[in-house]
Amino acid sequence: MDKLIPVVVIKEIGETEKILSALEADGIHCAEITFRTACAQEAIKLAVQKFPDMHIGAGTVINAEQCKRALAAGAKFIVSPGLSEEAAKVCEKADVPYYPGCVTPTEIMKAISLGITVVKFFPANVYGGLKAMKALAAPFPQIRFIPTGGVNKENLDEFLAWDKIYAVGGSFMVEEALNKWQK
Amino acid sequence: MDKLIPVVVIKEIGETEKILSALEADGIHCAEITFRTACAQEAIKLAVQKFPDMHIGAGTVINAEQCKRALAAGAKFIVSPGLSEEAAKVCEKADVPYYPGCVTPTEIMKAISLGITVVKFFPANVYGGLKAMKALAAPFPQIRFIPTGGVNKENLDEFLAWDKIYAVGGSFMVEEALNKWQK
Amino acid sequence: MDKLIPVVVIKEIGETEKILSALEADGIHCAEITFRTACAQEAIKLAVQKFPDMHIGAGTVINAEQCKRALAAGAKFIVSPGLSEEAAKVCEKADVPYYPGCVTPTEIMKAISLGITVVKFFPANVYGGLKAMKALAAPFPQIRFIPTGGVNKENLDEFLAWDKIYAVGGSFMVEEALNKWQK
Numbered sequence: 001m002d003k004l005i006p007v008v009v010i011k012e013i014g015e016t017e018k019i020l021s022a023l024e025a026d027g028i029h030c031a032e033i034t035f036r037t038a039c040a041q042e043a044i045k046l047a048v049q050k051f052p053d054m055h056i057g058a059g060t061v062i063n064a065e066q067c068k069r070a071l072a073a074g075a076k077f078i079v080s081p082g083l084s085e086e087a088a089k090v091c092e093k094a095d096v097p098y099y100p101g102c103v104t105p106t107e108i109m110k111a112i113s114l115g116i117t118v119v120k121f122f123p124a125n126v127y128g129g130l131k132a133m134k135a136l137a138a139p140f141p142q143i144r145f146i147p148t149g150g151v152n153k154e155n156l157d158e159f160l161a162w163d164k165i166y167a168v169g170g171s172f173m174v175e176e177a178l179n180k181w182q183k
Numbered sequence: 184m185d186k187l188i189p190v191v192v193i194k195e196i197g198e199t200e201k202i203l204s205a206l207e208a209d210g211i212h213c214a215e216i217t218f219r220t221a222c223a224q225e226a227i228k229l230a231v232q233k234f235p236d237m238h239i240g241a242g243t244v245i246n247a248e249q250c251k252r253a254l255a256a257g258a259k260f261i262v263s264p265g266l267s268e269e270a271a272k273v274c275e276k277a278d279v280p281y282y283p284g285c286v287t288p289t290e291i292m293k294a295i296s297l298g299i300t301v302v303k304f305f306p307a308n309v310y311g312g313l314k315a316m317k318a319l320a321a322p323f324p325q326i327r328f329i330p331t332g333g334v335n336k337e338n339l340d341e342f343l344a345w346d347k348i349y350a351v352g353g354s355f356m357v358e359e360a361l362n363k364w365q366k
Numbered sequence: 367m368d369k370l371i372p373v374v375v376i377k378e379i380g381e382t383e384k385i386l387s388a389l390e391a392d393g394i395h396c397a398e399i400t401f402r403t404a405c406a407q408e409a410i411k412l413a414v415q416k417f418p419d420m421h422i423g424a425g426t427v428i429n430a431e432q433c434k435r436a437l438a439a440g441a442k443f444i445v446s447p448g449l450s451e452e453a454a455k456v457c458e459k460a461d462v463p464y465y466p467g468c469v470t471p472t473e474i475m476k477a478i479s480l481g482i483t484v485v486k487f488f489p490a491n492v493y494g495g496l497k498a499m500k501a502l503a504a505p506f507p508q509i510r511f512i513p514t515g516g517v518n519k520e521n522l523d524e525f526l527a528w529d530k531i532y533a534v535g536g537s538f539m540v541e542e543a544l545n546k547w548q549k
Contacts, residue, residue, distance in 0.1 A: 036322065060322045062292050081322040082289030084296075101288045105467045105488060106448030109428050113450075122288060123318035126311040128492040135489035135515050139402065139426045139447040149318050219505065243505045245475050264505040265472030267479075284471045305471060306501035309494040332501050 002030045003160055005079075005146065006173040007059055009034050010043040019174065020051050022181035028173060032059035032079050035066050041073045048074035064090050071096060079146075079169070081122055083107055088114045099146055103127045108140050118144045118166045125150025130159060137164050185213045186343055188262075188329065189356040190242055192217050193226040202357065203234050205364035211356060215242035215262050218249050224256045231257035247273050254279060262329075262352070264305055266290055271297045282329055286310045291323055301327045301349045308333025313342060320347050368396045369526055371445075371512065372539040373425055375400050376409040385540065386417050388547035394539060398425035398445050401432050407439045414440035430456050437462060445512075445535070447488055449473055454480045465512055469493045474506050484510045484532045491516025496525060503530050 006023055008031045010016055023031055033044050035058060047056045057077035058070030064086035067078055071094050078091050083100035091098035092115060102108045102119040111119050121133055124147035128135075133145050147159055148169030153176070159168050189206055191214045193199055206214055216227050218241060230239045240260035241253030247269035250261055254277050261274050266283035274281035275298060285291045285302040294302050304316055307330035311318075316328050330342055331352030336359070342351050372389055374397045376382055389397055399410050401424060413422045423443035424436030430452035433444055437460050444457050449466035457464035458481060468474045468485040477485050487499055490513035494501075499511050513525055514535030519542070525534050 034322075036324065062322075063296060080288075080292070081319075082287060082292040084292055103287050103289075104448060104469050104473065104493075105446075106469075106473050107287065107289050109446070109448040109450055113429060122322075123315065126315040126318050127287075132489065132492040135492050136447075139400075139428075139488075141402065217505075219507065245505075246479060263471075263475070264502075265470060265475040267475055286470050286472075290470065290472050305505075306498065309498040309501050310470075332504075 002028060002055070003165070003167050004028055004173055005030055005032050005057075005148075005167050005169040006177070007032050007034060007148065007169055007171045008174055009036055009171070010039060011037055013039045013042050013046065016043045016046050017050060018181070019178065020047055020054060022177040023174065024051065024054060026173075026177035026180055028177060029053060030055040030057070032057045032077075032169065033075075034059040035062070035070065036060050041069045044070060044073035044075050048076075061087055063087060067091065079120055081120070083111055083119075085110070085114065088116065101148075103132075105136065105139065108136060108143060112140070112142070117142050118146065120146045120148055120169065122147075122169075123149030130162065133164065134162070185211060185238070186348070186350050187211055187356055188213055188215050188240075188331075188350050188352040189360070190215050190217060190331065190352055190354045191357055192219055192354070193222060194220055196222045196225050196229065199226045199229050200233060201364070202361065203230055203237060205360040206357065207234065207237060209356075209360035209363055211360060212236060213238040213240070215240045215260075215352065216258075217242040218245070218253065219243045224252045227253060227256035227258050231259075244270055246270060250274065262303055264303070266294055266302075268293070268297065271299065284331075286315075288319065288322065291319060291326060295323070295325065300325050301329065303329045303331055303352065305330075305352075306332030313345065316347065317345070368394060368421070369531070369533050370394055370539055371396055371398050371423075371514075371533050371535040372543070373398050373400060373514065373535055373537045374540055375402055375537070376405060377403055379405045379408050379412065382409045382412050383416060384547070385544065386413055386420060388543040389540065390417065390420060392539075392543035392546055394543060395419060396421040396423070398423045398443075398535065399441075400425040401428070401436065402426050407435045410436060410439035410441050414442075427453055429453060433457065445486055447486070449477055449485075451476070451480065454482065467514075469498075471502065471505065474502060474509060478506070478508070483508050484512065486512045486514055486535065488513075488535075489515030496528065499530065500528070 058075040059079040067087040067090045077097045081101045101122040144166035241258040242262040250270040250273045260280045264284045284305040327349035424441040425445040433453040433456045443463045467488040510532035
C-alpha cells in the first residue's frame with residue numbers, strides 16, 4: 001500500500017469519479033472512502049469498478065454490518081476510528097486487512113489478540129502524536145501505526161521518517177489533489 | 184435536561200436538602216448525586232421525594248449493582264466515569280438514560296453499539312478538551328458530549344457554544360450555588 | 367514492595383546476574399523483567415533462584431500464555447502495558463498480583479470489576495501525568511497508580527509525594543544502578 005491514505009468523504013455519488021481521478025492524477029493510488037455518508041457503499045462499488053488500479057478501502061466503519069456492506073461493495077481494506085471486535089472478525093474471515101483505531105495500550109493488546117499488527121492512531125494530534133506512538137512502540141515492537149487527524153503537509157515528513165509508520169491518513173491530500181485537478 | 188449537571192457529593196445525609204435548595208434557588212434544576220459516599224442511595228431517595236421538580240440522577244456509578252441501587256432510589260439518569268456494559272444494559276432495561284464516560288474512539292464505538300448517543304467526556308481537560316471532542320465528532324456525528332473535569336466558570340461558555348455539547352458537568356456550580364445560598 | 371520498580375530488559379541471559387547485582391547493590395530489591403526479549407522466561411527463573419531476597423516479577427505481559435510462562439518461572443507479580451482480562455484471571459487464580467496498564471476511566475472500571483486496585487499508568491507522560499492521575503482518583507478513590515514512562519530522576523519525588531502512588535516504574539533506575547556498579 002502507498003504510504004498515504006486519503007480519507008475521502010463522498011457526499012454525492014456523482015463526485016466519486018472526479019475525486020478519484022484527481023487523486024490518481026496526483027500520484028495517489030489509494031483511497032479510504034468513509035461510511036459517514038449515505039452513498040458510501042455505492043461509491044466504493046463505483047470506485048472499485050472504474051479505478052481498477054487503485055487500492056480502494058472503506059473508512060469510519062463502526063460495526064460488523066457496515067463492514068459486511070463495505071466488503072460486498074469490493075473494499076480491499078477496512079478502517080475503523082476505534083476497534084470493533086465484530087468488524088475484526090468479519091475482516092479476518094474475509095481475509096481483508098482491518099485497521100482499527102487504537103490509542104491506549106489496552107486497545108493495542110486487544111488488537112494483537114485478534115491478530116492485528118497495524119493500527120490507526122486517531123486523533124493523532126489529540127492523543128500525543130509521534131511522541132505517544134514512540135512510547136507505545138516500546139512494549140509493542142510488532143505494531144505499526146497509521147496516524148490520522150492533525151497530520152498535514154507541514155508535519156507529514158516527520159511521521160513518514162519513522163519506520164513504525166505503516167501509512168499516514170488524512171483529508172488534506174484530497175483537498176490538495178482537487179485543487180491541482182481543478183487547475 | 185438543563186445544560187448544566189452539577190456533580191453533587193453528599194458526605195452526610197443531612198446536607199442533601201441544603202445543597203439541593205441552593206441549586207434550585209440558583210436556577211439549576213438538575214443534580215447528579217455521586218455514589219462516592221456511603222449515603223448516596225439514601226440521598227437520591229430523599230432528593231427525589233423532596234425536590235419533585237428537579238431532575239435527580241446518580242453519578243460515579245461503576246457497576247450494575249450500584250446502578251440497580253440508584254434506580255431503586257428513583258434516579259432519573261445514570262452517569263459513569265467510564266463505560267460499564269453491565270450498567271448500560273440495566274439502564275436500557277429500565278428505560279433510563281445512561282451517560283458513560285468515553286474518551287477514545289473504541290469506547291465511543293462500544294457505546295454506540297449499546298444504543299447510546301450521549302457520552303460523558305471525563306476528565307475533559309486531561310483528554311484534550313474541546314479540541315479532542317471536535318476531532319472525535321468527525322467520525323461520530325451522532326454523538327453528543329457531556330464534558331466534565333476542568334470545566335469551570337471561565338471556559339463554560341466556550342463549551343456550551345458548540346452544538347454537540349449535550350450538557351456540561353462539574354462541581355463548581357455546587358460551590359457557587361452554596362456561596363449564594365449562604366449569603 | 368519497594369516504591370521503585372525497575373523495568374529490566376534482558377537481551378542475553380548472561381546479563382541477568384550483572385543487572386540484578388547492580389540493582390541490589392543500589393538498594394533496589396525489586397525487578398520487573400520484561401517479556402520483550404526471547405530469554406525473558408529463563409531470566410526470571412534465574413533471577414528468582416539467584417536473588418532470593420529480591421521481589422522478581424514479569425513485565426510487558428500481553429496475554430494469558432505469557433502470563434502462565436512468567437508464573438511458571440516464578441514471577442511474584444505480573445505487569446502488563448494494558449489490561450488483559452485473560453491475564454488478570456490467570457493471576458487471580460494463582461493469587462499473584464496483576465498490575466495492568468489502565469489510562470481511561472473505562473479501563474479502570476474494568477480493572478475494578480476484576481478485583482484490581484493497583485494499575486499501571488503508562489505512558490504516564492503521554493496521558494497527562496500526575497494531573498491525569500489526580501483527576502482519575504476523584505471517582506476512583508480505591509485505586510493506586512504505578513506511573514511508568516517519562517518518570518525520571520528529576521520528577522520522581524513529585525510522583526512519590528502523592529499518597530495514591532503505589533510505586534514508580536522505569537528503566538532509568540537500571541541505567542543508574544549499572545553506572546554505579548561499573549565504577
